[in-house]
Amino acid sequence: MSRPLVDFTHDPERISWVPGANGHNDFPVQNLPLGIFSSANMDRRAGVAIGDKIVDLRALYESVVSEDARAILEPVAYVKELNSFIARGEHPRIALRHLLFRFLTENPERLIEQTPLDSILIAMKDCTLHLPVRINNYTDFFAGVHHAENAARRRQIPGGQFPNYPYVPIAYHGRASSIRPSGHAMRRPRGQFRIADAPEPVVGPTRKLDFELEFGTWIASGNELGHPIDIRDAHQHIAGYCLSNDLSARDIQVWEAQPLGPFLAKNFGTVVSPWLITPEAIAPFRTARRARGPEEPAVLQYLDDTADAASGGVVVNLEVWLSSRQMRSAEIPATCISATSTRELYWTAAQMIAHHTIGGCDLQPGDLLGSGTISGTVPASGGSMIELTNDGASPVEIGNGELRAFLEDGDEVVFVGRCHRQGFASIGFGECRAVIH
Incomplete structure (x- = not known):
């Protein structure tokens, strides 16, 4: 496997339609870190930070219309910790990054027809952030x-x-x-x-x-x-x-x-x-x-x-x-x-x-x-x-x-x-x- 390279997801000219994400101190669309979160009405699940929001990967998986997108999201859709996903190596991780970058910078309706965006984008301030993985050692x-x-x-x-x-x-x-x-x-x-x-x-x-x-x-x-x-x-x-x-x-x-x-x-x-x-x-x-x-x-x-x-x-x-x-x-x-x-x-x-x-x-x-x-x-x-x-x-x-x-x-x-x-x-x-x- 090759070392991670600079690609289109690092383009500083690409902007996101998510309010507040562009120029965010930590989480612009060029970052897309993985985590585990919960809220008052949601159990623990995987998410990705974008600005002051979290992309609920379970909700996104249940909303996408593309079978290719579903295949990329499926390994992380219902996990409560990221161990099984990161154990798969770099290829699934890179595919997820590319999918999310396109989703967050292009017309979202191409991926999630007739799905309210506020059901997928959760305010980070309303969430509890957990350890991203189960730490054995x-x-x-x-x-x-x-x-x-x-x-x-x-x-x-x-x-x-x-x-x-x-x-x-x-x-x-x-x-x-x-x-x-x-x-x-x-x-x-x-x-x-x-x-x-x-x-x-x-x-x-x-x-x-x-x-x-x-x-x-x-x-x-x-x-x-x-x-x-x-x-x-x-x-x-x-x-x-x-x-x-x-x-x-x-x-x-x-x-x-x-x-x-x-x-x-x-x-x-x-x-x-x-x-x-x-x-x-x-x-x-x-x-x-x-x-x-x-x-x-x-x-x-x-x-x-x-x-x-x-x-x-x-x-x-x-x-x-x-x-x-x-x-x-x-x-x-x-x-x-x-x-x-x-x-x-x-x-x-x-x-x-x-x-x-x-x-x-x-x-x-x-x-x-x-x-x-x-x-x-x-x-x-x-x-x-x-x-x-x-x-x-x-x-x-x-x-x-x-x-x-x-x-x-x-x-x-x-x-x-x-x-x-x-x-x-x-x-x-x-x-x-x-x-x-």
């Missing part, structure tokens, strides 16, 4: 190179970098059961941690609750146990992308991660943006993977591929917005406390997939791979509070003059991600919003 990588460098400096690692970092895409297996869609209220976790040089740990709510700005990859078809995925084929196993907030309890993490990795500090909650942004939508925003400096070792063969080196990266501009309960009560806008980009990722999604499966691990449709925290090179581009505030030593100021060393109860964190490129319509990911209780 979650792996969190450590691919944000500047985050890794900052972590190495805090640990006083010689050379300011972990010695294995240039060779291996480091990761740990996270907790899939505690992943929730955007808007979820996360309860402050409890656990063991040690205060300063106290001789014994205490048990209580974390005092250092943090966010982690991450880029998520949804797995499509997966592989059989014992059969690794070659990096040259890894793109075939990507169903789409999302934003992810992998919340962390830093004080618990420091105490428990000796000598093993994260446990209670990371298993209590991860929040993801609910729309699956397809590889086809991302095609114009591909870029070369991060170039290595002369002092860095060459990429090992199983992680190297000419095509992935040329276009395995993707450019998404990322922002973190924070508001307190007091700010929202006073109707004070949230404060942007960080801005960075997926350009800062050391490893591509294809490299993560190739490494994840080299030992024979079987990925499954709907598995989620997190990039790890994405930070930039300057303090204001930190992808976590521990970096933005130097572990709480230099708190950041938010809109009403309050200071934040770490997240406090009532705080709301919103991640925003958008793709821009001259000559193409900009697209976005929708919000990844988490509220702390």
Whole structure:
């Protein structure tokens, strides 16, 4: 199968008849992300975002007059999660994208004669957005190179970098059961941690609750146990992308991660943006993977591929917005406390997939791979509070003059991600919003 290419669905001159869709910050007709939604009078079903509306794919399937269109829509018409559809691979996904693009930019009556459009287009504000897939497994990588460098400096690692970092895409297996869609209220976790040089740990709510700005990859078809995925084929196993907030309890993490990795500090909650942004939508925003400096070792063969080196990266501009309960009560806008980009990722999604499966691990449709925290090179581009505030030593100021060393109860964190490129319509990911209780 070929890598997703730029085609007629990326034409910035094509406009939609859907009110408000043209020039929409996130969901113009050039995006068409997949998701699962419900409303007061509708059970869970598949939909596609267009502007501030959702195309109800079940209603569209039941309204189309073309047998070819019915065949394209049938695999997704009655699903309550997208696992079975994304497991089919890229061809059904591309066919659905092409069908929807034509439907939303041409005379809709060609496809749905005598069907009221308001029975197919649902206002997003009237809907509840769910996780797009059933997540069986979650792996969190450590691919944000500047985050890794900052972590190495805090640990006083010689050379300011972990010695294995240039060779291996480091990761740990996270907790899939505690992943929730955007808007979820996360309860402050409890656990063991040690205060300063106290001789014994205490048990209580974390005092250092943090966010982690991450880029998520949804797995499509997966592989059989014992059969690794070659990096040259890894793109075939990507169903789409999302934003992810992998919340962390830093004080618990420091105490428990000796000598093993994260446990209670990371298993209590991860929040993801609910729309699956397809590889086809991302095609114009591909870029070369991060170039290595002369002092860095060459990429090992199983992680190297000419095509992935040329276009395995993707450019998404990322922002973190924070508001307190007091700010929202006073109707004070949230404060942007960080801005960075997926350009800062050391490893591509294809490299993560190739490494994840080299030992024979079987990925499954709907598995989620997190990039790890994405930070930039300057303090204001930190992808976590521990970096933005130097572990709480230099708190950041938010809109009403309050200071934040770490997240406090009532705080709301919103991640925003958008793709821009001259000559193409900009697209976005929708919000990844988490509220702390």
